[in-house]
Amino acid sequence: MKVHETLPLVPIARGQGAWLYDFAGRRYLDAVSSWWVNLFGHANPRISGALVAQLYELDHVMLAGFTHRPVVELSERLSALAPEGLGHAFYGSDGASATEIALKMSFHYWRNKGRPEKRGFVSLVGGYHGETLGALAVTDVALFRDTYAPLLNRNAVVPCPDPRRGITSDAAAAALEALLAAGHATTAAMIVEPLVQGASGMAMYDPSYLRRARELCTQYGVHVIADEIMTGFGRTGTMFAWEQAGAEAPDFLCLSKGLTGGYLPLSCVLSTDDVYQAFYADDTARGFLHSHSYTGNALACRAALAVLDIFSHDQVIAANHAKAARWDAIVAPIAAHPKVRDFRRRGMIWAFEVDTPRPDFARWFASEALAQELLLRPIGRTVYFMPPYIVTDDEFALLATRTLAIVDGA
Secondary structure, three states, rough: HHHHHHHOOOOOEEEEEEEEEEEOOOEEEEHHHHHHHOOOOOEOOOHHHHHHHHHHOOOOOOOOOOHHHHHHHHHHHHHHOOOOOOOOOEEEOOHHHHHHHHHHHHHHHHHHHOOEEEEEEEEEOOHHHHOOHHHHHOOOOHHHHHHHHHHHOOOEEEOOOOOOHHOOOOHHHHHHHHHHHHHHHEEEEEEOOOOOOOOOOEEOOOHHHHHHHHHHHHHHOOEEEOOOOOOOOOOOOOOOOHHHHHOOOEEEEEHHHHHHHHOOOOEEEEEEEEHHHOOOOOOOOHHOOOOOOOOHHHHHHHHHHHHHHHHOOOOOHHHHHHHHHHHHHHHHHHHHOOOOEEEEEEEEEEEEEOOOOOOOHHHHHHHHHHHOEEEOOOOOOOEOOOOOOOOHHHHHHHHHHHHHHHHHHH
């Protein structure tokens, strides 16, 4: 709140399509999808219409001895879309909840298998998986983690194959192999953001690393948790980033953010028959001990179903490939700017670093962007675009042109 003494809060009155409008009538292009959640625009009539219909059928019922049509249908459809073998769904409220569920489920799996010593986790340098205590314990972003370090379990961290830092996929995989060879007996799972690390600055890496990581974890008897909270639902050019790995499915797939198109909080962890069977027992203590009051909320599930309908009916993934190709030409002047470094794209995510002496660059850039009718939130010196999929060519051109002007003044 101290920041807002000089950078006032922006009171938003309404949203329409890719735009947000404040009470004075000023507009802002939501170029980061309101922290990566909004896929098909604000006030989308198809999602809104589905929610209105659901309001008159069922708002919520506890998933303890009960179930309902939207959660059953959503579970079946997500399983059909996900990498083969992920046939069981467990619901939570947000991305951090999904991470907690996957971590706890992996730990409890090994305990039920008579291997309670397998309780450690492996994550990548710069990885971000949420800000609850379990999620923070596998997060490597100092700003979020350091204050709470005394509360966190210590876990292993291995290099991320980040081309910006000269770390190849082979080198990163070799480091992972060395760690697992020495410590697999006490390691429950590896957690990874597939292809793109979000909060550490949109680090993008080759799919071959995921394939090798899956092979190594299988070899050493360690689970793989694919955190697709940000990368899922088309952001990297396929429905799920893991599809590009050309590898067997992860043991856990964490989903949230775009799952409901930015309408309502919902998360889901998909897992395998093997994991499910480890909890299938008469003894309650062997069951998975985790719950949320709003687990599988009917309204949120109905919003998610409407999102999946749009993907199917509008052939969104194919349309996005065509858009991205057109938009690469639009952002070419940014890529060529002398202050821009490491311009990159993965699917519908564009990112670059700005070479600037400004110590407060991120805050300055965000303020300048608002003055240019843009909602942009740099991560350090990394500027990124992650707009809703319904942005038009003209809107993206406006985003690129005005961003270029801001970079000029950096």
